[in-house]
Amino acid sequence: MNRLNVNKTVFKEAIFENIKNQFRKTIDQASNQEIFQAVAYAVRDIIIDQWIETHKTYEQVDAKTVYYLSMEFLMGRALGNNMINLCVNEIVKEVLDELGVDLNVIEDEEPDAGLGNGGLGRLAACFLDSLATLEYPAYGCGIRYRYGIFEQRIIDGYQVEKPDEWLKNGNPFEVRRPEYAVEVKFGGNVRVERRDDGTEHYIHENYQSVNAIPYDLPIVGYNNNTVNTLRLWDAEAIQSFDLESFDRGDYHKAVEQQNLAKSIVEVLYPNDNHYQGKELRLKQQYFFISGTIQQVIRKFKQKHNDIRELPDKVTFHINDTHPSLAIPELMRVLMDDEGLAWGEAWAICSRTCAYTNHTIMSEALEKWPIELFSRLLPRIYQIVEEINRRFVVSLVDKYGQDNERIRRMAIIANGQIRMAWMAIVGSFSVNGVARLHTEILKNEELKEFYELYPNKFNNKTNGITQRRFLLHGNPKLAEWITRKIGDEWTTDLTHLKHLEAFVDDEKAQKEFMHIKYENKVRLAEYVKKHNGIEIDPRSIFDIQVKRLHEYKRQLMDILHVMHLYNELRENPDRNMIPRTFVFGAKAAPGYERAKLIIKLINNVANVINHDINIHNKIKVVFIENYRVSNAEIIFAAADVSEQISTASKEASGTGNMKFMLNGAVTLGTMDGANIEIVEEAGKENAFIFGMTSDEVIQLQHERTYDPWDLYNTNQAIRKVVTQLINGFYAPENPDLFRMIYDSLLNGGGEPADQYFILKDFEAYIEAQKSVDIAYRNQGKWAKMVMMNTANAGKFSSDRTIEEYATEIWHLKKTSVDLTKI
Numbered sequence: 136m137n138r139l140n141v142n143k144t145v146f147k148e149a150i151f152e153n154i155k156n157q158f159r160k161t162i163d164q165a166s167n168q169e170i171f172q173a174v175a176y177a178v179r180d181i182i183i184d185q186w187i188e189t190h191k192t193y194e195q196v197d198a199k200t201v202y203y204l205s206m207e208f209l210m211g212r213a214l215g216n217n218m219i220n221l222c223v224n225e226i227v228k229e230v231l232d233e234l235g236v237d238l239n240v241i242e243d244e245e246p247d248a249g250l251g252n253g254g255l256g257r258l259a260a261c262f263l264d265s266l267a268t269l270e271y272p273a274y275g276c277g278i279r280y281r282y283g284i285f286e287q288r289i290i291d292g293y294q295v296e297k298p299d300e301w302l303k304n305g306n307p308f309e310v311r312r313p314e315y316a317v318e319v320k321f322g323g324n325v326r327v328e329r330r331d332d333g334t335e336h337y338i339h340e341n342y343q344s345v346n347a348i349p350y351d352l353p354i355v356g357y358n359n360n361t362v363n364t365l366r367l368w369d370a371e372a373i374q375s376f377d378l379e380s381f382d383r384g385d386y387h388k389a390v391e392q393q394n395l396a397k398s399i400v401e402v403l404y405p406n407d408n409h410y411q412g413k414e415l416r417l418k419q420q421y422f423f424i425s426g427t428i429q430q431v432i433r434k435f436k437q438k439h440n441d442i443r444e445l446p447d448k449v450t451f452h453i454n455d456t457h458p459s460l461a462i463p464e465l466m467r468v469l470m471d472d473e474g475l476a477w478g479e480a481w482a483i484c485s486r487t488c489a490y491t492n493h494t495i496m497s498e499a500l501e502k503w504p505i506e507l508f509s510r511l512l513p514r515i516y517q518i519v520e521e522i523n524r525r526f527v528v529s530l531v532d533k534y535g536q537d538n539e540r541i542r543r544m545a546i547i548a549n550g551q552i553r554m555a556w557m558a559i560v561g562s563f564s565v566n567g568v569a570r571l572h573t574e575i576l577k578n579e580e581l582k583e584f585y586e587l588y589p590n591k592f593n594n595k596t597n598g599i600t601q602r603r604f605l606l607h608g609n610p611k612l613a614e615w616i617t618r619k620i621g622d623e624w625t626t627d628l629t630h631l632k633h634l635e636a637f638v639d640d641e642k643a644q645k646e647f648m649h650i651k652y653e654n655k656v657r658l659a660e661y662v663k664k665h666n667g668i669e670i671d672p673r674s675i676f677d678i679q680v681k682r683l684h685e686y687k688r689q690l691m692d693i694l695h696v697m698h699l700y701n702e703l704r705e706n707p708d709r710n711m712i713p714r715t716f717v718f719g720a721k722a723a724p725g726y727e728r729a730k731l732i733i734k735l736i737n738n739v740a741n742v743i744n745h746d747i748n749i750h751n752k753i754k755v756v757f758i759e760n761y762r763v764s765n766a767e768i769i770f771a772a773a774d775v776s777e778q779i780s781t782a783s784k785e786a787s788g789t790g791n792m793k794f795m796l797n798g799a800v801t802l803g804t805m806d807g808a809n810i811e812i813v814e815e816a817g818k819e820n821a822f823i824f825g826m827t828s829d830e831v832i833q834l835q836h837e838r839t840y841d842p843w844d845l846y847n848t849n850q851a852i853r854k855v856v857t858q859l860i861n862g863f864y865a866p867e868n869p870d871l872f873r874m875i876y877d878s879l880l881n882g883g884g885e886p887a888d889q890y891f892i893l894k895d896f897e898a899y900i901e902a903q904k905s906v907d908i909a910y911r912n913q914g915k916w917a918k919m920v921m922m923n924t925a926n927a928g929k930f931s932s933d934r935t936i937e938e939y940a941t942e943i944w945h946l947k948k949t950s951v952d953l954t955k956i
């Protein structure tokens with residue numbers, strides 16, 4: 136069975152067989168989870184032959200391959216996406232209908248693969264979908280964490296973290312590949328051996344090691360027979376001897392290696408845009424990098440006998456600095472295993488690695504202490520030292536005695552290794568993720584590196600896959616679009632532009648708004664089921680979903696809700712369209728202020744939702760456990776997309792693109808990709824407010840901003856800020872939110888109101904008023920949201936990946952012919 140000859144009878148039979156063989160049951164005895172497993176295995180069977188054929192084809196044409204190295208892949212669920220990309224969705228739905236089973240219920244049985252925190256991990260997942268759809272040879276390479284991003288529960292308004300047991304029931308799509316196992320070494324020391332021929336050899340000894348074992352997941356291209364691979368590394372202890380027959384020392388070593396293996400892949404670090412210099416994190420990084428690099432070189436050598444051809448066949452793409460050990464690890468393999476001299480090895484390495492920068496925020500930049508790094512990775516440290524030494528020599532050549540500049544640019548300084556600097560020096564390409572972000576890199580944050588290497592720097596504005604975030608997540612809108620303009624948009628999103636022909640067509644407007652309404656009903660049902668709150672699908676759904684971070688300014692959003700509520704209490708008959716404010720956000724478990732903002736949102740929700748005097752004009756909902764699977768439902772239902780980060784802080788954003796595609800208007804600042812979104816949709820079809828990034832950067836330099844001035848002169852601000860400490864939203868403990876109050880007015884180590892929430896507040900209130908007014912004209916509103924969908928074409932990750940493939944990776948499309956098998 137393959138995707139081209141699959142039929143209902145065969146598929147139904149496969150489900151019956153799977154239920155019988157795996158659970159010794161019939162379908163009416165099986166639980167929903169068991170039916171999910173049976174369906175997933177049947178779908179996997181369809182995938183397998185294409186998967187084999189894809190890799191056979193790549194081998195035959197000896198295609199250049201990109202290895203996308205990432206600590207995070209926020210994949211979400213696989214079943215629905217695989218069925219859609221195989222184009223067997225309809226058949227499977229019909230089969231299940233005949234069996235009296237609801238496909239949506241079965242899909243809900245699958246846990247999200249939450250191997251990422253937020254945008255960076257989801258970008259990696261969208262890229263894999265686009266690479267397979269565009270027929271580019273590619274692997275994703277990452278870690279098979281036992282526990283992904285924590286499951287968030289809200290208890291008494293507080294975030295409580297539960298372990299994410301995503302592998303509890305096994306993973307039907309994964310394939311263990313022990314034949315590709317490699318050994319990864321930690322600790323110990325390096326001994327130099329000088330041989331008679333004068334060569335020096337570096338011998339790593341007294342180390343601990345683990346076996347790196349890959350598990351492969353299929354990445355199905357859309358309607359094209361290509362199945363690429365996401366290779367996730369698991370760690371196992373090396374069992375090279377019989378425990379019982381060894382003395383205490385060996386026994387201890389064996390147990391230690393067992394513990395090391397278990398701990399490395401145990402859990403994803405739950406920080407988004409924040410660096411935490413933990414030893415285990417560095418172990419994770421080296422573990423999956425060493426596994427990947429060694430295995431890729433081994434595979435390369437099976438087909439090629441000149442290692443200098445590596446850059447013609449392989450690119451390692453470094454997704455943020457987390458995988459940047461790829462550079463010294465590749466150098467180690469080329470020199471210590473392959474016997475190349477430094478110069479030759481560097482020539483290969485620096486033509487093989489490319490790097491994406493995701494943030495300019497200093498708290499996110501990885502800087503490993505030398506002591507920790509050199510103890511854990513002694514040989515790699517020697518290599519980093521040598522990279523730095525040679526780099527500094529080249530800087531001295533160029534900049535002479537400008538010691539300050541050389542100190543600023545050195546890879547090793549102040550007892551730390553600056554991973555971003557190493558990634559820039561060791562890569563042939565450095566890209567930012569939206570136009571503004573790349574300009575800030577070139578002109579501010581990485582100015583001196585840009586002057587040194589102007590040709591390395593380039594921009595690749597992020598994108599999202601329309602297969603998941605429209606075709607799967609919003610089937611009603613997807614079907615309507617296809618009815619209007621055909622289905623080319625599934626693989627060429629710029630086709631959506633043809634929808635512009637309908638934006639003034641009243642019938643089309645009504646249809647579009649009716650689909651939005653149905654999607655709002657779907658979200659309302661979800662909220663009713665999970666929060667027990669009734670929300671009105673005729674109200675404006677004003678949504679902010681993303682990781683909780685002060686720079687993303689969820690606090691500004693909830694302060695505006697508090698302000699609106701103050702106005703309504705003063706004037707209950709105030710003319711306004713009812714508004715439902717929806718939040719969804721996980722906070723890093725150690726990020727105290729972020730967790731307190733969640734509590735604030737929930738307390739505000741609790742007060743407002745229970746106030747009968749405001750006649751349901753405002754509702755506030757915090758959706759628990761925001762993740763890819765519920766995100767799909769949320770985007771489809773949004774009227775207003777809150778993208779309100781402090782300008783210059785959000786490198787790109789991708790949530791903004793998902794909202795736009797699904798017909799929501801952006802209420803946002805001129806930050807990240809919002810700028811390009813507004814450029815595409817037209818500024819009359821968005822609500823833009825607040826300081827520009829230039830203004831923010833200038834004000835930061837001036838250090839003249841004092842939020843007390845605003846507090847003293849602006850009554851709306853004074854009122855909401857005071858409500859943080861007068862017990863209005865925490866009667867039992869008026870000091871509960873003092874930490875938030877202090878962050879706005881007094882700082883605390885950092886500058887007061889460092890994210891300019893109060894500075895932008897007035898402008899935000901005005902922009903919110905414009906939203907209310909615009910929504911009153913339903914025809915005009917319909918046109919606005921349709922213009923957003925119609926102009927979302929640029930933000931497909933297919934466009935982004937075409938740019939990476941042609942401008943950075945130089946890949947060739949390689950089609951898979953299924954008719955031969």
Ligand SMILES: *Cc1c(COP(=O)(O)O)cnc(C)c1O
Pocket residue numbers: 252253254255257680681682761762763766787788789790791793
């Ligand atoms: C798209 C996405 C993100 C990124 O959202 P931003 O608003 O760009 O920060 C985070 N989490 C999930 C689950 C997503 O789907």
